Amino acid sequence: MKKALPFLLAFFALFLVYPLVKVLGGSFFVEKIIDGHVTQIFSLDYYGLLFANPFYRECLGNSFLIAAWTTALTLILALPLALLFLRADFPAKTTLSALLLLPLILPPFVGAIGLKQCFARFGSLNLLLDHFHLIDPLHPPDWFGAGGFWGIVFLQTLHLLPILFLSVQAALANLDPALHDAARNLGARSLTVLRTVTLPLALPGIFAGGAIVFVSAFTDLGTPLIFDFQSTAPTQIYNLVNQSDNPLGYCLTVVTLAVVAVLFLLARWATRGDYAMLSRASAAGADGARKLSPLAGWAATLGVSLLIFVSVLPHLGVVIQSFAAKWFFTVLPSQWSASYYHEVFTLPLTGTSLQNSLVYAGAASLLDLILGLAIAQLLVREKFTGRSLLDALAMLPLALPGLVTAFAFLIAFSHGPFPVSSHGLAAAINTLWVACFDPRRNPTLLLVVAYALHRLPYLVRAATAGLEQMSVDLERASANLGAKPWQTLAQITVPLIAANLIAGTLLTFAFSLLDVSNGMVLAEESRFYPLTKAIYQLLGRITPEAPALACALGVVAMVFLGVSLTLASRLLGRKTGQLFRMG
């Protein structure tokens, strides 16, 4: 297995370290002409320009506010929800906890389409209210507020709530029930136990989950694009992509990266001595959930159902729109049709993009399976120098927004590593480099790598968990009987941790289908579009059937995601939540 180490390190050096260094370099080094020579010197000039520009300041501020509001709202909702589901029994609990995860299967930017249909100025809600003469039709209320700011926060909150819910639930379920039993035994009331024991102990896990939410909301590109909300950092990075000689794009990317890095380090620090992990529950949750009184039980069911209803509203909007032959100034469509689903598979744009996405996501999952297994095997079973480096490299993508890698890939791989003026070998390498990687020619390789890189931590974690639970002696017994390392891997290790590997691979697949930033930035020609970019393109068209077609494509994506995620969580059980945390 150690033989794989150089390959893994080379992979990370090429696809992770080099592109980031390139972006950092582009933002910190300024070309100046000194004594007639062009030289690169270190300077903060570009950052000065960036922060001197009030528009970019506003963009960063908006992104920060969106992330902060989203994190706060998801926390306020997820904490009581997780406690409720862990500690109480109420009617239809199992079904509801599955339905709560529904928003996961919808890319928020597709949800934005549905949401716009429902809540736009002349959307269903206002038309309905107008029908009952509750509002002034000439001045309908602006539900999204501030040009879409609150719409974005609302959608992000709904989309990220399941992730935080799972993460908080995992953090709480990890606590040894004996710890809070001990507090009760000493005379503490329920609320006191919660405040003094449960929450402090679960805090690192909650923080780690919250950090993921903050970063996702801060760096999401799709939702602001759909709302046409231009003043956020991600939208501006996207706009600057096409001007790759404009250093402000580099700077904006680096600032985004810095925000993420700080959060990542904080999360690491917060979980450095995670008590929840130390005192691993002998029988997690064995103390069981308390049965609520009928009234309280039904109240809980009703409350959770209401929340689920609100959170699937965007989905509903998307589904309805996908069947809408005519929907214009009416509460619901005036004509229905299923023909869009036929067109989705036959139209060149949508059909190709669907095919592309399946290929990209499939190849990325396969790549992740191989990389994840090799890395987990090395981390769990071997002792070697550079172990913590490999661990850090494999986990780094968790903190790396898709937009940052997408931008960095574009910078790093559109041109060779040597200056354009090079000769001989350097020039040959440049030519080869561009022939292999240049996303403007064919982004397939880079998209697959980008997708794989981002979901790699999920697979490493899933495989690591499997290996740690499996006795080394099972592998030794195989070697002892004469099996070469690869035979042991294929016949003993992989079958024994198959559930973890399949779950990790399915997650990779599902989230790769969801990916927005990489496809938006790296796929320039329509024949390479993944389905997310095809949806975005369709929405930009003014033909009457375009939105419905986009929604139909969105529904197809939802089905794929839903199936993969259901299978994955079946396989992983209650450990699913632990995958969604930082640090």
Added chain:
Amino acid sequence: MKIELLNLTKTFDGSPVVNDVSLTVASGELFFLLGPSGCGKTTLLRMVAGFYEPDAGTIRFGERTMNGVPAHDRNTALVFQNYALWPHLTVYENVAYGLRLRKVPEPELDQRVTAALAQVRMTEQRERKPGSLSGGQQQRVALARAAVVRPDLLLLDEPLSNLDARLRVEMREEIARLHRAAATTSLYVTHDQEEALSLADRIAVMDGGKVLQVGTPLEIYHHPANPFVARFIGEMNLFPATGPLAHALGAPAVGPDSQAQIGFRPERVILVPNAESGGHPARVIGATFFGSRNQIVLRTPQGEEIKVATPDYLGEGTEVRFTVPPEHLLFFP
């Protein structure tokens, strides 16, 4: 195949776990490594299997030096303490695994696996998964899995320690039978002296990473090399050679500062009927009834306490006289 271990040393986190150990196991021998937990016997076994590389020293199988040879090229077969049966494979496939790796043709493979399962009386469970077997059954599958490949060296790592007492005795006989049938050179690690005494051709007694004595069970029992071995194998009364009891029993005279000890087994103490028959006076201060052999503790007027194993049962407080025949008196300089 003859196994030679020359000056093996292994250090974990700065402390030597195996310290300069040299041993030779003769071809076809059932050789035991016996010692308390933490004595280094399992580490030694795992170095022989190839799971750990020794820090110093040489491992030789026959004429071949095995240092640096990976575990899968050593043709040993290890019976693990926790059996390490693969939970996703049936009993049959667990046993067949090593033969499949050796590319044994299917008819011969089937015949050998069937025979191995019959030998450990697991024929009926061949299609079951290990998870549904009892501890004893799992142990038998583990034995079959190791034996079926006809290894150059069979390694057994505390194979019976997870079984209850009755099963342990049963499996002991099973192992003896298997070894007699195949005569594979075997290295057996245990902390249980009964297993070692009853099964071994030869035993190496280990403590603190070192080998203290190598010998047949009889040699080790009757002529322990030092007080540790004497006490670890069976029971032993030990007293300073400078004390009054040593003098009374006729031990060789030593200087006043000597650290030498005398020792004798409880079953070698003879209780004599009366003062005329000689012997030394003592009083029974403890007695435990076991039936055929009872455990009695005597105290001499000088305060020395002596363990005695005797078919006669004597109640506490009984005044007795005892002696130890000089040929059973051991001297540890």
